Amino acid sequence: MSHPFSGVTVLDLTQIYNGPYATFLMAQSGADVIKIEPPGGEHLRKRQGASGAAMPFAMLNANKRTMTLNLKTEQGRAVLLQLVAKADVLVENYAPGVMERLGLSEAVLREANPRLVYASSSGYGKTGPYRDYPAMDLTVQAMTGVIDSTGYPDRPPVKAGPAMADLLAGVHLFGAISAALFARERTGKGETVEVSMMEAVYPTLASALGLYYGSAGTAPMRTGNRHSGMSLCPYNVYPTSDGYLAIITNNDQHWNWLVEALGCKELAADPRLQTVKGRCENMDEVDAAIGAVTARFTKTELFDLLIKNRVPCAPVRTVPEVINDPHLHARGSLQWIDHPEYGRIVVPSSPLRFAGEEKMPYRPSAALGQDTQAILSERLGMTPAQIASSSRASSGRVRSSIQSYTTVRSAIRHCPSRFSNRST
Amino acid sequence: MSHPFSGVTVLDLTQIYNGPYATFLMAQSGADVIKIEPPGGEHLRKRQGASGAAMPFAMLNANKRTMTLNLKTEQGRAVLLQLVAKADVLVENYAPGVMERLGLSEAVLREANPRLVYASSSGYGKTGPYRDYPAMDLTVQAMTGVIDSTGYPDRPPVKAGPAMADLLAGVHLFGAISAALFARERTGKGETVEVSMMEAVYPTLASALGLYYGSAGTAPMRTGNRHSGMSLCPYNVYPTSDGYLAIITNNDQHWNWLVEALGCKELAADPRLQTVKGRCENMDEVDAAIGAVTARFTKTELFDLLIKNRVPCAPVRTVPEVINDPHLHARGSLQWIDHPEYGRIVVPSSPLRFAGEEKMPYRPSAALGQDTQAILSERLGMTPAQIASSSRASSGRVRSSIQSYTTVRSAIRHCPSRFSNRST
Numbered sequence: 001m002s003h004p005f006s007g008v009t010v011l012d013l014t015q016i017y018n019g020p021y022a023t024f025l026m027a028q029s030g031a032d033v034i035k036i037e038p039p040g041g042e043h044l045r046k047r048q049g050a051s052g053a054a055m056p057f058a059m060l061n062a063n064k065r066t067m068t069l070n071l072k073t074e075q076g077r078a079v080l081l082q083l084v085a086k087a088d089v090l091v092e093n094y095a096p097g098v099m100e101r102l103g104l105s106e107a108v109l110r111e112a113n114p115r116l117v118y119a120s121s122s123g124y125g126k127t128g129p130y131r132d133y134p135a136m137d138l139t140v141q142a143m144t145g146v147i148d149s150t151g152y153p154d155r156p157p158v159k160a161g162p163a164m165a166d167l168l169a170g171v172h173l174f175g176a177i178s179a180a181l182f183a184r185e186r187t188g189k190g191e192t193v194e195v196s197m198m199e200a201v202y203p204t205l206a207s208a209l210g211l212y213y214g215s216a217g218t219a220p221m222r223t224g225n226r227h228s229g230m231s232l233c234p235y236n237v238y239p240t241s242d243g244y245l246a247i248i249t250n251n252d253q254h255w256n257w258l259v260e261a262l263g264c265k266e267l268a269a270d271p272r273l274q275t276v277k278g279r280c281e282n283m284d285e286v287d288a289a290i291g292a293v294t295a296r297f298t299k300t301e302l303f304d305l306l307i308k309n310r311v312p313c314a315p316v317r318t319v320p321e322v323i324n325d326p327h328l329h330a331r332g333s334l335q336w337i338d339h340p341e342y343g344r345i346v347v348p349s350s351p352l353r354f355a356g357e358e359k360m361p362y363r364p365s366a367a368l369g370q371d372t373q374a375i376l377s378e379r380l381g382m383t384p385a386q387i388a389s390s391s392r393a394s395s396g397r398v399r400s401s402i403q404s405y406t407t408v409r410s411a412i413r414h415c416p417s418r419f420s421n422r423s424t
Numbered sequence: 425m426s427h428p429f430s431g432v433t434v435l436d437l438t439q440i441y442n443g444p445y446a447t448f449l450m451a452q453s454g455a456d457v458i459k460i461e462p463p464g465g466e467h468l469r470k471r472q473g474a475s476g477a478a479m480p481f482a483m484l485n486a487n488k489r490t491m492t493l494n495l496k497t498e499q500g501r502a503v504l505l506q507l508v509a510k511a512d513v514l515v516e517n518y519a520p521g522v523m524e525r526l527g528l529s530e531a532v533l534r535e536a537n538p539r540l541v542y543a544s545s546s547g548y549g550k551t552g553p554y555r556d557y558p559a560m561d562l563t564v565q566a567m568t569g570v571i572d573s574t575g576y577p578d579r580p581p582v583k584a585g586p587a588m589a590d591l592l593a594g595v596h597l598f599g600a601i602s603a604a605l606f607a608r609e610r611t612g613k614g615e616t617v618e619v620s621m622m623e624a625v626y627p628t629l630a631s632a633l634g635l636y637y638g639s640a641g642t643a644p645m646r647t648g649n650r651h652s653g654m655s656l657c658p659y660n661v662y663p664t665s666d667g668y669l670a671i672i673t674n675n676d677q678h679w680n681w682l683v684e685a686l687g688c689k690e691l692a693a694d695p696r697l698q699t700v701k702g703r704c705e706n707m708d709e710v711d712a713a714i715g716a717v718t719a720r721f722t723k724t725e726l727f728d729l730l731i732k733n734r735v736p737c738a739p740v741r742t743v744p745e746v747i748n749d750p751h752l753h754a755r756g757s758l759q760w761i762d763h764p765e766y767g768r769i770v771v772p773s774s775p776l777r778f779a780g781e782e783k784m785p786y787r788p789s790a791a792l793g794q795d796t797q798a799i800l801s802e803r804l805g806m807t808p809a810q811i812a813s814s815s816r817a818s819s820g821r822v823r824s825s826i827q828s829y830t831t832v833r834s835a836i837r838h839c840p841s842r843f844s845n846r847s848t
Contacts, residue, residue: 004607004615017630029603052638052653056630106779125777130751133731134672138649138659139738142670145746147649147661149585150574156661156668157740159649160584161573162628168588171595171624176776178602179453183428185609191428192779199757199775200595204586206441206480208743213769214476221743225562225571225583229476235562237571237580244580246566248558307557314563316581319632319645322569327554333623345637351623352600353549355530355616 003030003357008181009379010034010089011080012064013071015042017137017163018121018197019093020060021170022177026089027063028350028360034087034375035064036080038071041368054342061365062347067372071102079390080104082380084112089177091119093169095135096126106192116190117180121173125196135197140165144201149208152224168204169197226283233279234258236287237316238294244316245294245302254311255279261309262293332359339364427454427781432605433803434458434513435504436488437495439466441561441587442545442621443517444484445594446601450513451487452774452784458511458799459488460504462495465792478766485789486771491796495526503814504528506804508536513601515543517593519559520550530616540614541604545597549620559621564589568625573632576648592628593621650707657703658682660711661740662718668740669718669726678735679703685733686717756783763788 008031012023020035027033040046044060047053070076081104084090090109092099099105099120109118120126123135124143133139141147141159151158176193184190207228211219214229223230225237225246234255237244249255252275259268267289272278279286294302299315306313317325323346328334334346341364349362376382376390432455436447444459451457464470468484471477494500505528508514514533516523523529523544533542544550547559548567557563565571565583575582600617608614631652635643638653647654649661649670658679661668673679676699683692691713696702703710718726723739730737741749747770752758758770765788773786800806800814 002607002611004603007610021627025599052631052634052636052643055634055637059627059630059633124751125755128751128755133738134736136672136736138670138672139736142661142668142738142740143746143749145741145743146584146586147668147670147740148742151582151585152575152579155576155579156649156663158575158582159661159670160570160586160588161575161632161646161652162570162584162588162625163630164584164586164588164592164628167628167630168592168595171592171599172775175449175595175599175602176778178599178606179428179776180778182602182606182609183426185606186431187426191781194777194779195775196755196757198752199755199772201586202746202752202757202772202775203445203483204588204591205743205746206483206587206591207476208585209483209747210476210479212476212743212747213479213766217744219476222585225580228585237566237583239580244566244571246562246571246583248560248562312558312560312563314557314566316566316571317569318572319569319629319636320641322567322626322629323633323636325567327548327552328622328626331549331552331620331623333620333626342637348623348626351596351619351626352603353618354600354604355618357615 003360004354005029005031005181008032008089009087010091011036011083011087013090013092013094015093016044017056017060017166018169019091019173020044021167022119022121022173023064023091024060024062025171025174025350025352026091026177029352029354030360031089033064034083034371034379035061035066035366036069036083037066037368039068041068045368055345058339058342058345058365059347063360063363064366065371065375066366066369067375068369069372071104075390077103079376079380081108081112083375084109084116086379087113087116088181089117089119091173091177093121093173096122096131110190110192114190115184115188117177117184118190118192119173119177119180119194121169121195121197123197125199126194130198137163137165137197140197140201144198145205145208146201149205149221151222153220153222157222164204165197165201168200169195172200226287230283231280232276233283233286234290236290238287238291240294240297240299240302243299243318245299245306246314246316247290247294247306248312250312252276257309258290258306258311261305261311262290264289264293335362337362337364341365341367427784428778429453429455429605432456432513433511434515435460435507435511437514437516437518439517440468441480441484441590442593443515443597444468445591446543446545446597447488447515448484448486449595449598449774449776450515450601453776453778454784455513457488458507458795458803459485459490459790460493460507461490461792463492465492469792479769482763482766482769482789483771487784487787488790489795489799490790490793491799492793493796495528499814501527503800503804505532505536507799508533508540510803511537511540512605513541513543515597515601517545517597520546520555534614534616538614539608539612541601541608542614542616543597543601543604543618545593545619545621547621549623550618554622561587561589561621564621564625568622569629569632570625573629573645575646577644577646581646588628589621589625592624593619596624650711654707655704656700657707657710658714660714662711662715664718664721664723664726667723667742669723669730670738670740671714671718671730672736674736676700681733682714682730682735685729685735686714688713688717759786761786761788765789765791 124130180191227235548554604615651659
């Protein structure tokens with residue numbers, strides 16, 4: 001059975017959301033992704049429990065094999081470089097400078113394997129004045145104008161609920177790795193690729209940028225759920241008896257269909273409301289009148305009625321509704337699994353669909369260090385004795401084994417956790 | 425000069441944001457992207473003017489060559505299939521079914537070129553019960569839980585300002601194309617790839633999904649700018665004299681640094697506020713007290729002060745501030761250009777950075793049909809006479825030329841514009 005990245009080996013040093021999403025997409029496209037975690041597990045695994053990080057961890061780490069390695073020891077570093085020599089890709093999303101402090105600079109990796117694709121992602125990138133600023137999803141949303149362009153005009157701006165900065169960076173990173181692997185097929189050389197969260201978010205501002213230029217800076221930056229140019233009406237999220245429905249009328253025909261479907265004879269007859277311009281001039285009144293009628297329906301009733309009448313609309317789905325969405329389950333993009341650690345949960349497969357290929361069998365996220373022995377034996381041909389010795393460096397539990405490396409270790413500065421790219 | 429996709433030819437039938445972002449990333453990675461528009465131009469080009477679509481059009485269509493072709497004529501379709509025979513990739517984001525109605529089904533494309541990577545994206549995908557639902561950025565945000573998880577708990581939910589659904593789909597599509605091109609180097613076969621906007625958005629719900637499962641459905645879905653688990657404090661967007669600043673305290677040390685930097689001796693001494701738990705129990709009071717102090721600073725003063733004191737934070741940048749961001753300009757990810765049609769504007773380059781390669785020279789978005797003649801001559805070896813004849817079909821202006829194809833044309837149903845994947 002063949003998938004686009006079958007036969008490609010990825011060493012995955014990533015954490016939290018950004019990097020792990022890139023390697024999730026690699027794994028679900030057929031790559032052998034080896035997730036290498038520090039002895040205690042990566043941040044997201046450690047964070048599980050009350051904060052609800054188990055589900056994101058399961059979701060982002062499916063189809064990966066897991067091993068532990070203490071990169072702060074010389075032995076751990078040596079094992080990593082042996083793995084690098086036989087790998088195709090190494091991915092990390094540490095804060096800039098961390099890999100260098102671990103003695104794993106680009107030059108060191110490249111020396112171990114000139115064909116390696118070395119991919120990294122951070123909040124602001126490896127160069128430039130913001131390089132060392134703290135990068136979480138919220139701070140990047142603040143820095144990129146996402147927050148300023150979200151919310152109601154009479155309230156402070158508000159973050160986008162989803163972790164869009166993290167995930168946008170992750171999928172860009174996947175794209176960069178894929179492009180570099182393609183290029184390597186032709187050139188034989190490995191490339192070093194980088195994605196910054198801030199740069200990955202910028203293009204999503206398209207409409208805000210357009211309005212800013214188009215209005216010479218006079219357009220409002222936040223319009224709630226109304227059209228960002230305030231030039232379509234009705235265009236809003238309207239109440240129903242059990243939730244909300246987004247309704248969009250792009251033209252007079254949509255308006256006519258809408259008021260007819262809702263039985264709003266007065267609105268239909270109102271001479272002021274026959275044009276988009278007229279409706280926009282009376283936006284508060286129109287929104288209130290439409291909202292008063294929509295509130296009499298349930299969300300599902302109203303959606304069915306308007307779709308039947310060809311009015312563009314969509315229910316505002318709650319998270320539990322999305323988890324159980326019949327369309328996503330029908331397409332196989334969501335499925336129920338019995339996770340060995342987390343029980344019965346819904347998990348997504350990759351949004352990338354390759355027609356005619358059998359779908360990757362879903363392998364739930366693995367326990368910490370689950371495949372350490374198998375990987376070291378299979379990739380490096382290590383004997384059980386060597387693995388036992390190495391696993392002491394891997395687990396970091398056996399002090400004596402690590403202490404013999406203290407001189408080297410002291411040369412490797414401790415990675416600061418303060419500004420690591422912990423996000424969300 | 426070599427870039428990852430140098431030598432790769434992409435036929436680009438895309439429109440608005442989603443598909444054009446995928447092909448923008450291809451173009452900026454070295455591919456020869458031929459943007460094929462209907463005689464009047466694609467929707468986003470046509471929309472320019474008051475609505476501020478010029479800037480998004482310029483941004484998403486840089487480094488592409490442009491030609492027009494009327495795919496509703498048999499001659500236009502024939503020219504396209506000749507181009508397909510010599511291309512590597514064809515990308516489109518029409519509503520599902522449109523390509524089939526144009527007589528350009530997957531089977532027809534594959535027959536013209538078995539090595540073609542055929543990539544498409546739509547709101548909900550080519551299969552499943554939602555296939556034909558109207559898909560704009562707002563409706564997909566509604567359907568995927570983005571709106572429900574954004575905003576203040578005491579107000580209706582609100583859309584994310586940025587066009588995140590469109591752009592997320594676009595970059596996933598780029599990733600799928602890149603993976604398929606890689607696979608083709610090994611298998612010799614072209615693949616058909618698909619991305620739905622809804623599926624591309626789902627993973628960004630990670631935190632909301634985690635909270636939902638972690639709290640057995642009891643967690644609030646909207647917390648404004650507060651921590652989504654309501655389990656960190658201070659964690660919010662605070663007022664300054666000229667805007668807002670996002671501040672995050674992940675632990676007691678951050679809290680101590682913050683109150684010390686702000687000179688809040690009473691807060692520092694308050695026994696109730698010595699633990700995260702205690703601060704969360706008094707969240708309204710803490711947020712109000714911190715906000716009262718932050719309001720005395722300017723945004724820049726406060727950011728500089730807190731960063732110096734190692735408190736994670738970021739200014740809530742306005743769109744004009746982002747356009748002029750010194751970091752993005754220093755890294756070369758934003759630049760000022762003199763656009764032949766739109767004047768002096770700031771444009772982004774691809775977020776994908778390939779180290780050691782010379783950056784792609786930036787070519788501003790081209791005028792409608794600017795390269796039609798050059799492309800037909802160079803790719804199909806058409807003579808000036810043939811180009812003149814074809815350009816009548818391309819422009820759709822010369823009725824007589826098109827009328828000779830009416831019998832075929834009548835068999836090709838008109839593409840419905842109502843539910844085409846116009847987004848945002």
